[in-house]
Amino acid sequence: MIKKSALQIARAAYKPKMPAVLSGKFKVEEGTATQSVANQDEVKALFPNIYGMPVLKFIADTDNSCSCGCAANIHPPVNVGVILSGGQAPGGHNVIAGIFDGIKVLNSESRLFGFILGPSGLVEHKYMELTADIVDEYRNTGGFDIIGSGRTKLEKKEQFDKGLEILRELKISALVIIGGDDSNTNACILAEYYASTGAGVQVIGCPKTIDGDLKNEMIEASFGFDTACKVYSEVIGNIQRDCNSSRKYWHFIKLMGRSASHIALECALQVQPNICIISEEVEAKGMSLDDIVNEIASVVARRAANGNDFGTVLIPEGLVEFCPAMKCLLAELNDFLANNEAEFKMIKRREKRAYIISKLSAENSKLYESLPEQVALQLTLDRDPHGNVQVSLIETEKLLAEMVQRKLYEWAKTGKYVGRFATQVHFFGYEGRCAAPSNYDADYCYSLGYTASCLISAGKTGYMSSVRNTTAPADEWIAGGIPITMMMNMEKRHGEMKPVIQKALVKLDDAPFKVYAAERDRWATETEYIYPGPIQYFGPAEVCDQPTITLKLEQGKV
Numbered sequence: 380m381i382k383k384s385a386l387q388i389a390r391a392a393y394k395p396k397m398p399a400v401l402s403g404k405f406k407v408e409e410g411t412a413t414q415s416v417a418n419q420d421e422v423k424a425l426f427p428n429i430y431g432m433p434v435l436k437f438i439a440d441t442d443n444s445c446s447c448g449c450a451a452n453i454h455p456p457v458n459v460g461v462i463l464s465g466g467q468a469p470g471g472h473n474v475i476a477g478i479f480d481g482i483k484v485l486n487s488e489s490r491l492f493g494f495i496l497g498p499s500g501l502v503e504h505k506y507m508e509l510t511a512d513i514v515d516e517y518r519n520t521g522g523f524d525i526i527g528s529g530r531t532k533l534e535k536k537e538q539f540d541k542g543l544e545i546l547r548e549l550k551i552s553a554l555v556i557i558g559g560d561d562s563n564t565n566a567c568i569l570a571e572y573y574a575s576t577g578a579g580v581q582v583i584g585c586p587k588t589i590d591g592d593l594k595n596e597m598i599e600a601s602f603g604f605d606t607a608c609k610v611y612s613e614v615i616g617n618i619q620r621d622c623n624s625s626r627k628y629w630h631f632i633k634l635m636g637r638s639a640s641h642i643a644l645e646c647a648l649q650v651q652p653n654i655c656i657i658s659e660e661v662e663a664k665g666m667s668l669d670d671i672v673n674e675i676a677s678v679v680a681r682r683a684a685n686g687n688d689f690g691t692v693l694i695p696e697g698l699v700e701f702c703p704a705m706k707c708l709l710a711e712l713n714d715f716l717a718n719n720e721a722e723f724k725m726i727k728r729r730e731k732r733a734y735i736i737s738k739l740s741a742e743n744s745k746l747y748e749s750l751p752e753q754v755a756l757q758l759t760l761d762r763d764p765h766g767n768v769q770v771s772l773i774e775t776e777k778l779l780a781e782m783v784q785r786k787l788y789e790w791a792k793t794g795k796y797v798g799r800f801a802t803q804v805h806f807f808g809y810e811g812r813c814a815a816p817s818n819y820d821a822d823y824c825y826s827l828g829y830t831a832s833c834l835i836s837a838g839k840t841g842y843m844s845s846v847r848n849t850t851a852p853a854d855e856w857i858a859g860g861i862p863i864t865m866m867m868n869m870e871k872r873h874g875e876m877k878p879v880i881q882k883a884l885v886k887l888d889d890a891p892f893k894v895y896a897a898e899r900d901r902w903a904t905e906t907e908y909i910y911p912g913p914i915q916y917f918g919p920a921e922v923c924d925q926p927t928i929t930l931k932l933e934q935g936k937v
């Protein structure tokens with residue numbers, strides 16, 4: 380028998396809250412036709428069957444006696460497949476629980492199949508049936524281990540056809556893909572293909588990623604962001620208390636989040652560090668690595684002048700991609716590596732750096748050569764299957780700590796800096812991705828899954844499950860569906876223009892950044908740390924049921 384912690388046992392009994400409308404009788408309300416966020420003609424041409432569909436909202440239906448909003452009162456059973464795709468995010472198991480419960484309400488004979496280890500499970504026909512006893516084991520737990528996840532990109536016709544074979548064999552008529560921007564792009568491509576070939580399989584996406592960058596007017600948050608930020612903020616708070624106790628270290632803390640700085644910004648709002656770098660600001664101001672180092676060193680010197688030789692620096696994972704010169708270097712590297720992958724793989728490790736230096740344009744070659752050897756090599760590591768630089772493998776926290784140290788050493792010679800500078804470096808990412816979901820994520824995820832089952836019963840395809848108004852109590856949340864094509868634009872991937880869901884980066888004119896920018900000078904000089912403590916599941920609502928500060932500020936609720 381599997382042993383469980385007391386918290387796991389207590390938490391298993393938690394009943395996620397969901398939009399009140401889904402517990403009663405409801406119907407689908409359709410909005411007007413939609414357009415993609417950019418490149419309308421190109422996106423429309425690539426998705427002729429599912430482009431332009433309306434936004435959907437489930438609303439109460441007092442006349443209809445069916446709880447799912449359909450005209451009939453008896454649903455035939457439906458077989459549904461589910462895929463967890465990309466990086467883990469807290470709450471994925473509750474999405475599955477929501478889908479399961481939703482399709483069982485439609486008809487108790489409905490069945491749910493999980494494809495193993497991500498999209499490759501569909502193509503390789505690796506699956507398992509998710510029965511009630513299995514789903515019950517995983518309710519309100521973190522992780523994706525119920526079926527596992529993976530990053531295989533579904534993009535080729537052969538993959539779609541291979542997938543269709545197993546869908547037909549299992550009589551699956553709807554597939555839910557739980558993933559981030561890249562995976563929901565896959566969902567959209569698959570939905571178009573199955574619609575165009577009359578395959579009879581609906582495809583629904585669910586917005587997942589701790590990075591928080593899959594959001595827009597209609598999708599207000601990606602699940603997992605809330606829990607991950609709370610976990611990181613807890614440990615940063617603990618570090619701040621440690622550093623305020625011993626007063627001898629500067630902590631350089633890199634935070635996951637890929638390109639966008641949402642996680643770093645949210646953590647900054649929660650813990651009030653001395654410095655938080657926001658990549659999007661770095662790009663907007665055209666800052667070089669040296670400018671960033673100068674900024675950090677200036678704060679260190681200012682605090683040292685007040686006798687404070689300690690502090691915290693939050694660094695977003697994707698920072699290097701946002702310094703214009705580095706961005707230019709990475710773009711050339713990406714294209715070069717995409718076109719010369721085989722040759723590069725043959726070069727011996729110790730010769731790789733010189734090889735790259737010899738191949739790049741003069742300016743990029745110079746910059747590449749100036750980087751510490753380890754970081755230079757990290758920039759050439761394999762891209763992920765979607766062509767993204769694996770920023771989690773680039774040790775920006777070490778790079779900056781070293782560069783600041785060198786700068787202070789120079790400043791010390793002229794008396795510009797007087798102090799002691801000792802550093803500790805950290806990278807928080809994997810620690811938070813599989814945490815037990817906060818109440819917010821447990822409720823949000825369950826609602827997203829349940830909504831996906833409603834979209835299925837309404838016969839929809841090419842939609843992302845959407846739950847909005849989540850700063851209000853859960854019974855007031857709004858459930859519906861957003862056409863995935865509405866979020867798309869064309870971007871260069873692996874050297875080619877491809878349709879992808881537009882990433883939401885931190886907006887410098889939005890409330891979360893503005894609030895941070897208004898406070899940061901004081902946080903830099905004073906020591907105004909906040910110690911959020913661990914996520915709480917039981918207790919007063921102001922402790923247990925709060926959404927992120929980012930979301931509250933975005934919705935004007937602070």
Ligand code: FBP
Binds near residue numbers: 466588635771
């Ligand atoms: P998703 O976009 O797939 O949700 O991934 C999130 C993430 O945690 C990023 O923050 C991080 O850069 C990346 O995954 C790490 O990837 P891997 O899990 O392959 O190490």
